[in-house]
Amino acid sequence: MSELIISKKNEVYLRVKTEPHISHELSDQFTFDVEGAKYMPQYRNKWWDGKIRLFNIQTGELYIGLLDKLLRFCDDHGYKYKFEENKYYGHPIDLNQMISYEGVRDYMTHISVHKPREYQIQAVYDALKCNRRLIVSPTGSGKSLMIYSVVRYYVEKGKDTLIIVPTTSLVEQMYKDFADYGWDVGSYCHKIYGGRERETKNQVIITTWQSIYKLEKKYFDRFEVVVGDEAHLFKSKSLVSIMTKLYDAKYRFGFTGTLDGSQTHKWILEGLFGPSYSTIKTKELIKEKHLSDLDVKIIALKHKPRLFDSYQEEIRYLCESPQRNRFIKNLTLVQKGNTLVLFTRVETHGEPLFDMINNSVKGNRKVFFVYGGVETEDREEIRRITEDETDAIIVASYGTFSTGINIKNLHNVIFASPSKSRVRNLQSIGRVLRKSENKTKATLFDIADDITFNKRRNYTLNHLVERIKIYKEEKFNYEVINVALSQ
Numbered sequence: 001m002s003e004l005i006i007s008k009k010n011e012v013y014l015r016v017k018t019e020p021h022i023s024h025e026l027s028d029q030f031t032f033d034v035e036g037a038k039y040m041p042q043y044r045n046k047w048w049d050g051k052i053r054l055f056n057i058q059t060g061e062l063y064i065g066l067l068d069k070l071l072r073f074c075d076d077h078g079y080k081y082k083f084e085e086n087k088y089y090g091h092p093i094d095l096n097q098m099i100s101y102e103g104v105r106d107y108m109t110h111i112s113v114h115k116p117r118e119y120q121i122q123a124v125y126d127a128l129k130c131n132r133r134l135i136v137s138p139t140g141s142g143k144s145l146m147i148y149s150v151v152r153y154y155v156e157k158g159k160d161t162l163i164i165v166p167t168t169s170l171v172e173q174m175y176k177d178f179a180d181y182g183w184d185v186g187s188y189c190h191k192i193y194g195g196r197e198r199e200t201k202n203q204v205i206i207t208t209w210q211s212i213y214k215l216e217k218k219y220f221d222r223f224e225v226v227v228g229d230e231a232h233l234f235k236s237k238s239l240v241s242i243m244t245k246l247y248d249a250k251y252r253f254g255f256t257g258t259l260d261g262s263q264t265h266k267w268i269l270e271g272l273f274g275p276s277y278s279t280i281k282t283k284e285l286i287k288e289k290h291l292s293d294l295d296v297k298i299i300a301l302k303h304k305p306r307l308f309d310s311y312q313e314e315i316r317y318l319c320e321s322p323q324r325n326r327f328i329k330n331l332t333l334v335q336k337g338n339t340l341v342l343f344t345r346v347e348t349h350g351e352p353l354f355d356m357i358n359n360s361v362k363g364n365r366k367v368f369f370v371y372g373g374v375e376t377e378d379r380e381e382i383r384r385i386t387e388d389e390t391d392a393i394i395v396a397s398y399g400t401f402s403t404g405i406n407i408k409n410l411h412n413v414i415f416a417s418p419s420k421s422r423v424r425n426l427q428s429i430g431r432v433l434r435k436s437e438n439k440t441k442a443t444l445f446d447i448a449d450d451i452t453f454n455k456r457r458n459y460t461l462n463h464l465v466e467r468i469k470i471y472k473e474e475k476f477n478y479e480v481i482n483v484a485l486s487q
Contacts, residue, residue, distance in 0.1 A: 004074060004081040006067075008089035010247040013061040016070070022079065023057050029073050030054040030062065032264035052264055054271060063271025065132055065252070067092060099129045108149045112181040116145060117290075119280045124149045127253050132274025134231060134254040138282040139430025140291045143255045144177040147227055150253055151178075154225045155188060155203050159251070161225040163206045164242065166233050167400070168193040168376035169383075174206050174229065194376065213238040217245045224249055228273065231256040232423050235268045243272045258426040282426075282433070283475045291433040292442040296471055296478035298464070300448045301327065301485050307453040314459050318418070318449060319349040323485045328416050329356040331445060332393060337411025338386055341395045342428055344417035346371045353416060354395040361393070370396035383407055387436075398424060401431065408436040414445045420463035425470055450482075 005017040016026065030053065037043045037050030055062045062070060074081045085091045104125040108116040116124075119137075124146050127133040137143050151161050165171055171191050179185045190200035192207035198215070212219070226246050228234050231254030234243065243252075254273035259266050270276055285291040301324060308314040318324060332341055341357070343350040354369040361367055366389060368382045379400065386392045387409045394401065398417070413432040419425060432442040446467060451458040471478045 004070075004079055005084050006070070006081055006092050007084040007086055008064065008092050009061060010089055011250045011252075012064065012244050012247055014064050014067060014070070014092060016055075016060045016062060018060075018079075023055075023060070025077070026055045026062075026070075026073065027053060027057050030066070030069075030267070032267070034264060035262055052268070054267060064092070065134075065271040065274040066267065068275055069267070069270075094131050099125065101125045104128065104149075107153065108145075111149065111152050111183070112145060114142075114145060114181060116149070117142065120146050120149075123277060123279045126277050128153060130274065131250060132252045134256070134269050134273040134276040135279065136256055136259060136276055137279040138285065139257045139427065140282070140285055140433045141257075141280055143229070143257070144174060145181065147174070147229060147253075147255055148178050148181050148183070151204060151225070151227065152183065154251060159203070159224040160222045161204045161227065162220070162223040162246070162249070163204065163227045163229065164209050164212075164239070165206065165229045166208065168208055169379050169400070170229065171206050171208060172376060172380050209233075209239050209242060213242050217247070220245045221248060225251040226253070228252075228254040231269055231273060232259055232265070234272055235265055240268070240272065257430055258423050260421070260423045281474075286433070290435070292435050292440055294429070294433060294442050294444065294476055296444045296446060296476050298446045298448055298468070298478060298480045299331075300450050300464070300480055300482050302482060303449060303451040303485055305453040306451050306458075307456065308451075308458060311459045314451070315345075315418075316348070317451075318460065319345055319352075321485075324447075324449070325349075325353055325356060327483070327485065328353060328414065328447060329360060332357055332414060333360060335412045335443075336391065338389055338392045338407070338409055339394070339412040339414065340401060340407075340410055340431055341393065341414045341416050342398050342401065343395070344398055344419070346373075346397060349417065350395060350397060357393060357395060366392040368392065368394045368396075370394060370400050372397065372399060374400070386410070398428065407431065408434040410434065410442070412443050412445065415447055418447075418449065418460035418463045420466040422466075422470055425467055426474070429476075446478075 004022065007015050009015045032052050034050050034052055042048040043050045054066065083092050105121045108121055108124060120142055123135050123137065127135060127150055135146065154161055163174065165174060171193050175185055175189060175191055178189060188202055189204045189206055190202040192198055192205060192211045223246060226249045233239060234254065252273045254269060266276065286293060332339055341353065343353060350371055358367045370379055370382060382394065386394060386407055410432050413428060429444055432444060448464040449460050
């Protein structure tokens, strides 16, 4: 029987000492092929083999969040293991904390003007008890209340906390949500984005990752707690860099509405934050009336058959198609209630769509255009105005409005650009699911394009197949409506 000695190097990495042949087995166990690697320049130029290795044979390092998978490896292979403490970072497994479910319920009820739901209490209890967690909870499930509860708990323990979000709009929204729950945010929280001061004595910093990822490690030394909102984005190199600079952040919590379904993605995130925990499904939230009912209408536009040499050529054709854009314009204008039109490319698609819609509206109907170049304050103002409107239209890029933005009074979403990304599609659907006083029903219009040539399906029609799989998995009501485009 062989033996592994497991210790903490710091709050980021474990250190595993073992025999060489076991190290190679561990390397194989924690090595993954990267999806789409064959299309990347590094792979094509043979600078990289297209794999991610989470265990370092030379140093014996492995993300602490993968400890449960390391122990499962040992059990499956019949290897003995023991833990070795050190005076700086202690035992690799934290002893059970004196936290009770009832205590967490009482605490969450006490600190918020909103009554917590049972699944929210369970998620916060699990997070606080385990110190590290990747909480997977769908849009509209109240992630911000869970984050708030975790942050408040550690603030009262005197610990400095770093909250990382992907966009400036989400910095403002998180700050506002904390205030809405009843906290004196001005005394405890500091916002960083767009050149704002990075130094503060406040215990809680809410920041975009873009504002801090280039900072030296010493900036991160004060933080014992890190919270990653929209954690599915943390597989990027810049965000991994931030997480690995937080050597002394013992308490790590990632929150996300969805993962992309790949094992590589999940294990990286679990390594950075801790084992994943799922709270509730979107369909259950709809059933319990926490979210609006949803109808998915897939509109399959039939084009004249055509063969494309590449995906990019097809996308250019779709963006520039006057018949397609005219159809989207007309579809948008006939909708009742507030409508969000999501696009991918700003200059070649978003701007023309906005101009067509804006030049065709009747009366005082408001039409907004949102993309990366729109200032955060203006985006927030658009969001606020829309909450008070009954028939506004927002033409927005996926990058600005598909993730995290909270507009309760949104009735329709139109996917004007095709995508097969599970994360992007579910996040985008989440924009329309939130309930409001005058809204209990929502509609998603999924614009698809059939340009089949001699029985050969076009690229984006294959993407539709992937989206339908998502609708089936999530048990959404959907129908396919075939429409012949006038040529």
